[in-house]
Each structure stands twice: as C-alpha cells, then as structure tokens.
Amino acid sequence: MKAIITISAICILLTVGCNRNPENPDKLRTILFERCIETEQKMKISEIADTIEYLELKTPHDIVISRILNIVCGDNFWLIHTRQGIYKFTRTGEFVKQIGRQGQGPDEYLYILGIDISPTRKEIIHADTQQILYYDYDGNFLRKVKINDYFFNIVFVNSVLWTCNLCICNCKTSLSLNVSSTPSVLRLSQ
Secondary structure: OHHHHHHHHHHHHHHHHOOOOOOOOOOOOOOOHHHHOOOOOOOOHHHOOOOOOOOOOEOOOOOOOOOEEEEEEOOOEEEEEEOOOEEEEEOOOEEEEEEOOEOOOOOOEOOOOEEEEEOOOOEEEEEEOOEEEEEEOOOOEEEEEEOOOOOOOEEEEOOEEEEOOEEEEEOOOOOEEOOOOOOEEEEEOO
C-alpha cells in the first residue's frame, strides 16, 4: 500500500513537475502534494518511461554500498553518495575510487551534506559542515572554501551552486560572503 502511494506520488511529481506552463514557460508551477496522494492510483512504469536500466554496482569486497542518499550522473561516470562516503563508478557500474576521506585533516571532511558536479570546470563539489570541498574528476583534492553558515544538500545549475541556506555564485572578479538569516551569496574567483 505504501509502495503504491509512494510510486504514484513520484510519478505524478515527475509528470506534472517536469512540464512547463505553455503560457509562461518561466513561471514555476505549484504542486499540491497532499491533493496528489488523496486518491490512490495504479500506474505502470511503462506509462512514464520508455526504458528502464538496471545497473549493478561492482565494488571491492571491503566496500559495502548501503543507504544511497544521492546519485549524480557525469559525462562517463556515476557518483554515489552514501552514509559511508562518495564513490565514483563507470557508466557500466565498475568501481573507480572513493572521493575524499573522512577525518579532521586539512583536506578531509566531517560529513557529506550534499554532492554535485561542475561539468564546465570538471570538478566534484562536496558540501560539508561550514565548508565546500572541490575535487577534480579523478578524485584529487583541489581546494576548500570555508562558509560561516550551516547548509545542506547542494545542486549546481548554470554555474551557480544552490543550497537550502546558501546560494553560491561563481563570478570572475571577487570573493564575498554575506551571512544572514536569509539566503547568502558567495562569489568565487575563477
């Protein structure tokens, strides 16, 4: 019963949420989630998807993937964010490497609060407690930016890194941070 409701809600959100308003394509559409789940409906996956692919993640014996929190698709790789870490896989599911290392050292992290990629800069972006860590696509640590605010979950869109409590904007000229109870903006030198 719960599975049917969950699948129905996801399907409705995907089909309704991905459509643009033809009269005003830039206007955001409001989805009333409670109304969507009031009536239980059965739906075939074939009604919303042309193909379904199953990808087996092939990991070394000492790495167990459990509780996947986020999946990010790169040009030719997958990033899998779990409670244990960030893992890179080929598009066919072959394990490549773990990204970053948990700890308290200069290029280590405490938590993984969100991940995404910057395709133009070919960087992996990792949100941690009051800092953002950057890695190249090979998983090598590049730099970190300290943030004097708490935030979680990130998404990188059109050269802007968005989070729930903070907006980070890549610009060519300056580095500035405005911290307040409202969303803040950080501009990073290129």
